[in-house]
Amino acid sequence: MSKQIMKSNSDRVFDIVNYSFLTIILIIVLYPLIFIISASFSHPSAVMSGRVWLFPVDFNLMGYKAVFRHKQVLTGYSNSLYYTIVGTTIQLAVTIMAAYPLSRKDKIFGKGVVMFFFTFTMLFGGGMIPNFLLVRALGLYNTRWALLIPGALGVWNMIITKTFFQSNIPDELYDAASIDGSGEIRTLFSIVLPLSGTIIAVNSLFYAVGKWNAYFNALLYLRDAKLFPLQIFLRNILVINQVDSSMIEDVRDIAERQGLTELLKYSLIIVASLPVMLAYPFVQKYFVKGVMVGSIKG
Amino acid sequence: MNKALGSKETAKSSQEVVEMKTKKNQRSAFAKSFIKGWPLYLLLIVPILHTIIFEYIPMGGLVLAFKEYDPVDGFKSGRWLGFSNFIVFFKSYNFVRIVRNTILINLYELIAGFPIPIILAISINEVRSKSFKKSVQLITYAPHFISTVILVSIVMQVLSIHTGIVNNVIKALGHTPINFMGDAKYFRHIFVWSGIWKNMGYSSIIYIAALTAIDPELYEAAKIDGASKLKRIFYIDIPGILPTAIVLLILQFGKMMKLGFEKVYLLQNDVNISASEVISTYSYKIGLVRGDFSFATAIGFFNSVINLVLIVVVNRIARKVGETSLW
Numbered sequence: 001m002s003k004q005i006m007k008s009n010s011d012r013v014f015d016i017v018n019y020s021f022l023t024i025i026l027i028i029v030l031y032p033l034i035f036i037i038s039a040s041f042s043h044p045s046a047v048m049s050g051r052v053w054l055f056p057v058d059f060n061l062m063g064y065k066a067v068f069r070h071k072q073v074l075t076g077y078s079n080s081l082y083y084t085i086v087g088t089t090i091q092l093a094v095t096i097m098a099a100y101p102l103s104r105k106d107k108i109f110g111k112g113v114v115m116f117f118f119t120f121t122m123l124f125g126g127g128m129i130p131n132f133l134l135v136r137a138l139g140l141y142n143t144r145w146a147l148l149i150p151g152a153l154g155v156w157n158m159i160i161t162k163t164f165f166q167s168n169i170p171d172e173l174y175d176a177a178s179i180d181g182s183g184e185i186r187t188l189f190s191i192v193l194p195l196s197g198t199i200i201a202v203n204s205l206f207y208a209v210g211k212w213n214a215y216f217n218a219l220l221y222l223r224d225a226k227l228f229p230l231q232i233f234l235r236n237i238l239v240i241n242q243v244d245s246s247m248i249e250d251v252r253d254i255a256e257r258q259g260l261t262e263l264l265k266y267s268l269i270i271v272a273s274l275p276v277m278l279a280y281p282f283v284q285k286y287f288v289k290g291v292m293v294g295s296i297k298g
Numbered sequence: 299m300n301k302a303l304g305s306k307e308t309a310k311s312s313q314e315v316v317e318m319k320t321k322k323n324q325r326s327a328f329a330k331s332f333i334k335g336w337p338l339y340l341l342l343i344v345p346i347l348h349t350i351i352f353e354y355i356p357m358g359g360l361v362l363a364f365k366e367y368d369p370v371d372g373f374k375s376g377r378w379l380g381f382s383n384f385i386v387f388f389k390s391y392n393f394v395r396i397v398r399n400t401i402l403i404n405l406y407e408l409i410a411g412f413p414i415p416i417i418l419a420i421s422i423n424e425v426r427s428k429s430f431k432k433s434v435q436l437i438t439y440a441p442h443f444i445s446t447v448i449l450v451s452i453v454m455q456v457l458s459i460h461t462g463i464v465n466n467v468i469k470a471l472g473h474t475p476i477n478f479m480g481d482a483k484y485f486r487h488i489f490v491w492s493g494i495w496k497n498m499g500y501s502s503i504i505y506i507a508a509l510t511a512i513d514p515e516l517y518e519a520a521k522i523d524g525a526s527k528l529k530r531i532f533y534i535d536i537p538g539i540l541p542t543a544i545v546l547l548i549l550q551f552g553k554m555m556k557l558g559f560e561k562v563y564l565l566q567n568d569v570n571i572s573a574s575e576v577i578s579t580y581s582y583k584i585g586l587v588r589g590d591f592s593f594a595t596a597i598g599f600f601n602s603v604i605n606l607v608l609i610v611v612v613n614r615i616a617r618k619v620g621e622t623s624l625w
Contacts (some may be wrong), residue, residue: 014527018424022434025418029438029495032456035463037454098345108338109328118349124606127598128559128578129585132358150352153345184337196440213445216560220586231447238451239564262461265495269448276443284313284436291503291542 040064040266044259045244048267063267066260073268076230083229084211087148091207092200094152095161100188101157102167104174107184122155128220135221137253147214147229154210157203160293164199165192201289205283209276234272363599367592383596392580400576403562408550414498416543419505421536424527431587435506438499450564453492454479479565482573489565489574504546505539513537544616551612577601 034054039047043058051057067073070265098118101108108114126134131150140146177187193200222228238241332339340417366377387393418438425431444452456462457478465475478484512534520530559578566574577597585594 011527015424018421019430022421022425022430025498026434026437029441029499032452032463032495033441036452036455047461050461050463050469053466057611094345094348097341101335101342104335104338107331107335108342109331114342114346117346119586121349121353123609124602125353125359126359127595127602128582129591129595129598130356130359130362131352132586133359133591134352138351149348152352153348158345185341188341209443213443213447215445217446231445234445234447234451235564239447239454251508262455266449267454269451273444273448277440280440280443281436284439287439287500288503291500292507 029032036266036269040263040270042263044263047263048259060258063263066264067267069273072225072228072233073230073271075226076228076233079228080212080230083144083147084208087152088204088207090148091152091154091157091236092203094204095154095158096193098153098158099161100192103162103169105171118153118155118158132220138254141221142223142227144227147211147217150217150221154207155201157206160290161196161199161203164196164293169195198286198289199293201283201286204292205286206290207276212276230272234268237268358601359600360595362592363596365592367590379592383593384600387593387597387600392575395572395574396577396580400575402575403486405488406486407493410490411494411497411501412543412550414494415501416505416539418498419502419509419539420531422502422506423509423535424531435490435499439503440499441496442500444496446560446564449492449496450561453488453565457488479567480569482570485565485570485573489561493561501546504542508539508542509535548609548612548616551608 035052038054038056039052040063041056041059041061042052043060044062046052046057102111102114135141135146135150140149173191174187177191182190213231215229215235218227218232219231219235222232306496306535345407349408364381366379422434425434441449457464459465459475459477459480462478464478468475476484478488516534517530522536525533559576559582562574562576563579563582566579581594581601584590584597
């Protein structure tokens with residue numbers, strides 16, 4: 001009797017410790033985000049003097065006004081949208097082109113060899129310089145294609161897509177389609193793809209977030225500022241600290257100018273992560289599904 | 299076949315015949331499958347060509363590491379250098395420092411970053427309140443989707459010596475503010491812990507999945523035997539997710555030498571360079587900033603080979619010790 005009470009006591013202690021641990025984790029994750037949001041809506045002088053702790057101080061939109069006055073930010077925004085939409089479409093198409101044939105039973109001769117051919121690239125690669133020289137030799141350097149074509153096939157995405165097709169489209173369906181005289185391509189479009197909404201969503205989201213957030217290829221392959229995606233401008237403003245003076249031209253006072261520069265950074269962080277963060281709560285389950293499908297194959 | 303059993307020679311030739319037959323069979327098997335399913339092959343051509351061009355040709359490009367590069371003529375002279383690029387790199391003053399930095403950052407990340415998602419997953423798994431569980435998951439997964447550029451700028455804003463919230467706290471407690479970004483000794487901590495902040499939630503998903511796959515009867519039996527929650531974690535949960543953990547550990551090792559050019563490069567500045575210069579950033583600077591493509595390729599090649607060796611070795615160890623492996 002007393003033993004049982006002791007045990008439930010130890011479990012209760014465990015629960016208390018567990019809930020406090022998770023609460024601390026929540027605070028650690030959330031606090032920097034809340035702080036940045038609040039700072040972005042505060043007055044520059046409040047940000048400079050460190051008076052912002054949790055809520056906006058002297059609420060105002062000066063930072064946001066400065067962000068939207070910036071032409072480069074708008075250029076970057078529209079470029080990034082373009083790269084994300086077109087790039088994701090290309091990646092999705094190439095992924096399905098590889099995953100669909102490889103998912104079919106006894107259809108592709110030497111399937112093991114083809115799979116090895118793809119997966120080996122996950123383990124070994126030419127690296128930065130040979131890739132750069134290739135892109136230059138192909139005439140893609142400093143064109144939009146340089147961000148769209150290299151890396152169009154994500155091998156991990158291809159594997160999860162193949163696994164999904166294999167486990168969700170029964171062989172009987174293929175047999176029935178072929179008896180009805182449907183060719184392989186028509187089967188893909190009229191049977192397989194309509195049944196694969198989940199995996200298409202998963203892949204699109206992974207690819208789209210990847211494209212929206214990417215900056216390395218742009219750093220490597222682009223020289224012309226008109227082509228730059230948002231992340232490159234963000235790096236220039238946020239990390240290297242190159243603030244275009246036109247953004248804060250109407251401020252004469254040096255202290256205020258410095259304050260606005262800081263404030264602008266907070267607002268810019270919010271504006272740049274907005275598309276991803278707004279979509280995130282609604283699409284979170286697809287990312288979780290992607291990881292789950294991926295874990296089947298290990 | 300029966301006649302051939304007589305002498306060794308005829309046995310050999312019959313073997314050859316069999317080999318030829320299997321080759322022929324293979325060829326006709328391919329032809330058959332191609333005639334039946336040619337649209338599938340047609341689809342497959344695009345990703346195969348793409349992989350040849352953008353993956354295998356650059357691999358071939360690694361020979362540039364052994365060739366002379368001239369800033370004006372490029373690789374036109376075609377003169378072979380042998381291993382001299384590698385020798386120069388191994389002997390250079392930078393070599394030890396760069397390799398040391400690369401290994402230290404990655405080992406630190408591995409040791410600190412590997413157990414935390416597991417602890418988080420077990421902890422989330424023990425939560426009974428569904429809404430609390432859901433909000434913890436939603437919030438901890440979120441930073442994963444922030445771009446590296448934004449992550450680095452958040453780090454810089456939060457740690458800034460003038461306006462950063464961390465230094466505001468330090469000042470409020472009456473201490474002198476610390477210049478986190480301006481001191482090499484903080485670099486590794488900043489790099490690793492910002493990465494953990496970004497990825498711990500997302501990395502825990504796979505362990506949560508593994509935990510839900512554990513047979514609930516095990517818990518029932520343990521409960522009847524009077525095992526406490528802590529005991530159930532140690533004797534059921536941890537063994538249950540061990541195979542997943544080993545596979546992920548292998549994957550992490552495989553990524554060890556290539557991980558994080560973007561983030562290292564962004565966090566790097568003139569002051570912390572002694573701790574933050576790693577193989578990939580060095581190769582970038584030699585190649586694309588200084589223009590010595592040959593030397594830079596050699597550095598990248600060295601990196602890729604170490605990478606490949608690491609993942610093969612770790613996979614073999616895992617297969618022997620834990621009976622799980624990637625292949």
